[in-house]
Amino acid sequence: MARKKKFSKPAEEQGGEMWLLPYSDLLTLLLALFIVLFAINASHKQTQEEVANFRRGFNSGGISFFSNMGPNSGRSNNISTNEQPQPRTNNMSNYMAENQQLTKAMEKVNQYIKQNNLQNEIHTQLTEEGLVVHIGEKALFASGSAQLSPKSAEVCAIVAHLLSTVKENVIISGHTDNVPIHNAQFSSNWQLSTQRALNFLQAVLNENPKLNPARFKVEGCSEYHPLVPNDTPANRAENRRVDVLLVRSYAPPAKMQVIN
Numbered sequence: 001m002a003r004k005k006k007f008s009k010p011a012e013e014q015g016g017e018m019w020l021l022p023y024s025d026l027l028t029l030l031l032a033l034f035i036v037l038f039a040i041n042a043s044h045k046q047t048q049e050e051v052a053n054f055r056r057g058f059n060s061g062g063i064s065f066f067s068n069m070g071p072n073s074g075r076s077n078n079i080s081t082n083e084q085p086q087p088r089t090n091n092m093s094n095y096m097a098e099n100q101q102l103t104k105a106m107e108k109v110n111q112y113i114k115q116n117n118l119q120n121e122i123h124t125q126l127t128e129e130g131l132v133v134h135i136g137e138k139a140l141f142a143s144g145s146a147q148l149s150p151k152s153a154e155v156c157a158i159v160a161h162l163l164s165t166v167k168e169n170v171i172i173s174g175h176t177d178n179v180p181i182h183n184a185q186f187s188s189n190w191q192l193s194t195q196r197a198l199n200f201l202q203a204v205l206n207e208n209p210k211l212n213p214a215r216f217k218v219e220g221c222s223e224y225h226p227l228v229p230n231d232t233p234a235n236r237a238e239n240r241r242v243d244v245l246l247v248r249s250y251a252p253p254a255k256m257q258v259i260n
Contacts, residue, residue, distance in 0.1 A: 194220025
């Protein structure tokens with residue numbers, strides 16, 4: 001009796017190769033993922049290059065428009081030498097020249113004060129802000145009034161001449177003591193101090209019409225910037241004043257900032 005040949009089941013052979021399908025799909029997905037990541041990275045680099053070129057275009061004329069923007073604005077940027085801002089090397093010499101000019105102006109005013117025995121009514125001070133001429137109330141106004149007295153004309157003439165010899169901007173500020181005022185004309189020291197400063201400025205400009213009004217600024221400071229404590233009649237009288245400040249055009253060397 002003949003033996004029957006044994007054959008393996010075709011279904012089993014095919015079943016053993018089914019894992020190839022999901023495996024090939026997985027490889028295809030991974031390949032597609034890597035292609036997408038590569039494309040994104042290449043696009044990002046191109047965008048960075050375009051932005052860098054755009055920024056260099058703005059930098060070609062000097063300081064970059066974007067130099068102080070972004071999260072790294074506080075750090076130094078690696079830029080070429082021709083893109084670095086040039087510091088003003090003449091700041092020191094300009095400051096010294098201006099300081100010398102203001103000192104000479106102060107000496108002239110002090111000489112006038114001494115010649116006319118006005119030491120108790122006018123004095124000067126050279127500060128970091130500039131040259132200040134403190135003019136006491138008695139040299140300009142009656143108590144509680146913003147109307148200039150007849151003797152104030154000489155002081156206005158001296159101040160007008162002083163301001164014509166310099167080019168600095170000027171701040172004229174009115175100051176009072178801490179005694180409240182309330183009369184028919186003024187309801188507060190704010191109004192009194194402001195009106196005094198304004199009237200004094202108008203008198204100075206009338207004295208010398210060639211002075212440029214654009215140089216001037218008026219402030220009313222009321223009682224809040226005293227020279228001395230308002231604790232005695234003499235101190236309160238000293239605080240009632242008009243200040244003429246010749247504002248420095250150049251900062252003191254200690255405050256000069258070098259752009260990095």
